[in-house]
Amino acid sequence: METFYKAWRWLADDPHQRTGVRVLQVCIGAMLLFQVFTQFPFAAYLWGPNGLGYGSTSPILGPMLGNIFDRAFTTDARTFFVLFIMAIGALGLLFGYYTRTATFIALVTLFLLNQRLPEFYDGGDNITQLSLMYMLFLLPRRATFSSGQLRVWLHNIAVLAIAFQLIAMYLASGFAKATGELWQEGVALYYISQVQWFTLPGAYEIFTKPLIVTVATYIAMFYQLLFPVAIISRVKLPWILLGILFHLGIAVLMGLVTFSTVMIGLELFLISDQEYVKIWSRGCLIWKHVSYAFRHILTCIPGLGKIV
Amino acid sequence: MRHMRIPVSWKEGNVLKAVRVKVVNFLRIITVLWLITHFTLTLLYVLPLNPLKFALQPFLDATIGTYFPQNWNLFAPDPISADFALVVRPLSSDELKVAEAKGLPSNGWYDLTSPLWTKNQNNRFSAYERLSRPATKAILNYLDQPDQQPVQLMVKIASAFCKDIGRRNASYVALVIYQRQSKPWAERGTSKQPIVTTNFIGVYPIDKSVENMHLYQI
Numbered sequence: 217m218e219t220f221y222k223a224w225r226w227l228a229d230d231p232h233q234r235t236g237v238r239v240l241q242v243c244i245g246a247m248l249l250f251q252v253f254t255q256f257p258f259a260a261y262l263w264g265p266n267g268l269g270y271g272s273t274s275p276i277l278g279p280m281l282g283n284i285f286d287r288a289f290t291t292d293a294r295t296f297f298v299l300f301i302m303a304i305g306a307l308g309l310l311f312g313y314y315t316r317t318a319t320f321i322a323l324v325t326l327f328l329l330n331q332r333l334p335e336f337y338d339g340g341d342n343i344t345q346l347s348l349m350y351m352l353f354l355l356p357r358r359a360t361f362s363s364g365q366l367r368v369w370l371h372n373i374a375v376l377a378i379a380f381q382l383i384a385m386y387l388a389s390g391f392a393k394a395t396g397e398l399w400q401e402g403v404a405l406y407y408i409s410q411v412q413w414f415t416l417p418g419a420y421e422i423f424t425k426p427l428i429v430t431v432a433t434y435i436a437m438f439y440q441l442l443f444p445v446a447i448i449s450r451v452k453l454p455w456i457l458l459g460i461l462f463h464l465g466i467a468v469l470m471g472l473v474t475f476s477t478v479m480i481g482l483e484l485f486l487i488s489d490q491e492y493v494k495i496w497s498r499g500c501l502i503w504k505h506v507s508y509a510f511r512h513i514l515t516c517i518p519g520l521g522k523i524v
Numbered sequence: 525m526r527h528m529r530i531p532v533s534w535k536e537g538n539v540l541k542a543v544r545v546k547v548v549n550f551l552r553i554i555t556v557l558w559l560i561t562h563f564t565l566t567l568l569y570v571l572p573l574n575p576l577k578f579a580l581q582p583f584l585d586a587t588i589g590t591y592f593p594q595n596w597n598l599f600a601p602d603p604i605s606a607d608f609a610l611v612v613r614p615l616s617s618d619e620l621k622v623a624e625a626k627g628l629p630s631n632g633w634y635d636l637t638s639p640l641w642t643k644n645q646n647n648r649f650s651a652y653e654r655l656s657r658p659a660t661k662a663i664l665n666y667l668d669q670p671d672q673q674p675v676q677l678m679v680k681i682a683s684a685f686c687k688d689i690g691r692r693n694a695s696y697v698a699l700v701i702y703q704r705q706s707k708p709w710a711e712r713g714t715s716k717q718p719i720v721t722t723n724f725i726g727v728y729p730i731d732k733s734v735e736n737m738h739l740y741q742i
Contacts, residue, residue, distance in 0.1 A: 250649070258737070260735045261735045262658075266734055270673075337657075342595070366551060373556070377559060377562070381566070385570070385596050387570075388567075392596070396601030397602070398603055399601070404599070411605065413607065413641055413656065424712045
């Protein structure tokens with residue numbers, strides 16, 4: 217019963233992950249803005265009335281609403297307008313203005329583009345779209361609230377939903393990897409490194425080294441498999457740090473920049489407000505020590521003491 | 525004290541407050557139940573096939589599969605281990621007649637996918653990786669299930685390419701999938717060449733209405 221009350225209070229009393237939410241908004245905003253800027257010149261070719269796009273929103277929204285939304289791509293001007301609106305939503309998320317409205321705009325435009333040309337999208341867009349759905353229920357950035365309000369409860373439910381979605385993603389991916397022969401044999405990354413779509417010219421050489429390929433393949437697999445347990449244990453912060461490094465590696469070696477940006481945002485989202493405060497104060501302390509030591513070293517060097 | 529009159533509005537206020545608390549608590553419980561149900565279904569949807577998933581498959585497809593679609597198996601269980609490139613040969617009406625009689629020419633073929641990968645390797649902060657996706661996904665879909673949708677997409681990409689390189693006299697385009705397998709682990713560092721296979725899709729009329737790509741101007 218005690219656990220039940222504890223969980224109830226956690227959900228009801230105060231909104232959680234407010235810093236994490238902000239970091240996630242910034243990452244998603246930056247990622248969407250990057251997409252808009254890099255894809256804008258090709259918008260007509262990709263989604264326009266005479267472009268590659270062929271999909272419709274009708275299977276999800278129904279024929280009536282679907283037909284209305286599908287009109288967004290009946291002219292080139294409208295297609296560009298969808299991207300323009302997406303940029304506004306992305307800017308709202310990036311700078312923290314009207315975050316709920318910005319979330320809604322980003323969700324609708326991403327959904328429209330995704331439905332129009334499903335072949336264009338990757339896992340990063342998939343997890344972004346799912347996260348944006350849950351983010352609609354988060355408290356806006358500058359919202360005032362009082363403890364116990366329903367909106368606080370909904371915020372915390374949304375926080376849990378985003379965390380559970382990330383867990384489901386990692387668990388499914390890790391589970392599938394564990395059943396794959398090449399992952400079990402520790403050579404999966406060697407094969408991926410040869411695929412031009414997902415590699416850098418030098419990466420192939422790195423992954424021909426037995427130690428590197430085995431360790432990297434197993435780390436990628438076990439990181440995902442153990443993620444649900446690790447983030448509720450004492451190794452949570454190192455695990456998140458490892459995840460960030462893992463996704464930086466994906467961005468550089470595999471070129472999945474937008475996917476990695478969102479995943480890093482989701483990893484940072486999991487850090488609680490108290491942990492951010494601790495990290496900040498510890499960071500400040502380390503900075504103070506480092507700058508003191510640096511100044512001390514400089515004063516020891518003859519001739520520099522006067523300048524410092 | 526017993527006969528003291530309590531103001532009606534105060535009583536009503538208390539009742540309203542009690543009702544409001546009950547409604548809010550009801551909503552709170554509903555949201556928790558939704559959270560549990562939603563993520564139980566999500567987990568079942570994304571995990572490998574098991575007896576429970578098999579039994580619930582139509583329900584999972586109608587709920588999570590429709591409104592919260594997700595697939596996290598790009599590199600698993602088997603990682604992608606081959607390059608798939610779309611190779612095209614624009615053909616004029618005369619060239620088509622010759623091709624029908626003598627077979628397709630061996631020169632004048634263009635690889636549409638590989639240049640985008642190279643550009644993406646040179647600049648990670650670009651859209652080239654994304655721009656290669658429609659062709660690559662269409663190829664993968666075609667190899668998985670050779671139906672009309674991926675072919676139509678490949679024809680559109682090839683038609684846009686022909687426009688881009690200024691082959692306005694071309695009326696047809698021949699499509700071929702080029703597949704280069706990764707070298708097996710045991711053969712790494714050897715001079716043995718990777719296995720390359722080509723898959724001829726067909727010759728299709730160029731879609732003249734397709735939008736310019738502004739990507740391959742030569």
